[in-house]
Amino acid sequence: MKETKKEIIMNTALTLFAKKGFYSTTIADIAKEMGMSVGNMYNYFASKESLAKELLMYTSKRFGDEIRKINEQNITSKEKIEKIIDLYFSMATTEPELVDYFMRVYLSNKEIFNNGCEGMLCVSAFVTEIMIFFEEGVRKKELKNQDFFVAFGLFMGYIGGIVFLNNDGVLPKPLEEYTKDVSENIYNALKA
């Protein structure tokens, strides 16, 4: 029961962070939006910083769980790339606050996460699935055997960049129309 309430608070926080920005949003703002007292909010999250870390684990797990479903399908690496990108672009469209949090709060404000979310600690659910996807692609001789971070940066940097452009209203076409071309480029860069 408490977990569900926690999730509602997290989703509310995500919406507010996306709308007002992380630093301008207070615990009181979130409580007000939820119709809760500030005191009660602290029963769920001890501070905005701890909420931020839990949100990171929550978003990472949401991505990770979905990529895991793709990893477990008996399809080629090329098809998996397209499915992962389709997933990422769909989430960026239907739950923009989730992707927004990952990119604008987590990646841009590392100082919040230095104590307790260093390295892979809070994002391992997501990064582990990407590792498994890469490793299996190489094992099946579909992807080129190369340094993990070189491949990871190419993959995530590229699709993150496209979503950034989309969020800034720069892209002339809807995001999902880029899935095929972006997938093709990533596959060409990673293939064996």
Place this chain on the structure above:
Amino acid sequence: MHSKPKVIWIDAVGCNGCSHSFLNLSYLSSLLEKIDLLYHPILDSDEFKIQESDILIIEGALKEDFIKFGKKLEEVIEQLFIHSKKVIALGSCASFGGMFGEGLIFNKENYGKYYTCKNKIINLPGCPIHPEWLGYVLDMLINNRNIILDEENRPKEIYSYVSHSGCVRNEYFDWKVDAEDFGTKEGCLFYNQGCQAPFTHSSCNKILWNEVSSKPRAGIPCFGCTERNFPKVNLFKTDTMMGIPSKIPLGVTKRAYLTLAGVAKSLKNERLEQRLFEYEEINNKNRG
């Protein structure tokens, strides 16, 4: 009183490394007193002849048309095999084919010629075998004790462990700190230097070699010599796929292992990130 078990030790196609290794057994003389050694390629024994034995030890691999004692090796082994009660396939060559040819029960990928007789055979892979492994098996057989075997006919007492168990570098493995240079005392050899200990069945770090050391303790990666696919190429380099070790420790899923490894690496153990002596110096300076 029972008579001593009759033992024949035949060297097939190999390097005699297991014989030489066995000579290092600390209680060799007392063990030899408990058996009647009918033939051994190095130790004092009578001239070779086909005869009955309680324990037949086959060192080295089988190979077609290889001549031994003026006969085809295959025929010599077959005759000895038929006339023995128990057979020890000694070393990686006899167990799995190893460097030179065919194993008795198994080859690298298929079954060997003696697969259907596997109940009579105990596999003792290793290149060479640890003297105490053979000492243990002989002692058990001499005393008519049951030896529990794994699915590759290796004694569980020895091979249910992995070479990793008891390694002095385990702290570095736990915190994912690599040995970056060859020959350093610090660092784990699993990530870069080819160590196969986390998935190699053996007790090399539990029962030490010459009672003092093991390969990883001395800075050499485990070569995985007790496993069926031995030897692989590039023994000093870890096979990676997109930077991730292609083989992971036994008993966990890849997902679980990668999660744990990522967490350990992120948390960082500062003491292990530098040479141990240097860490002490910094601490002393700080205290001073």
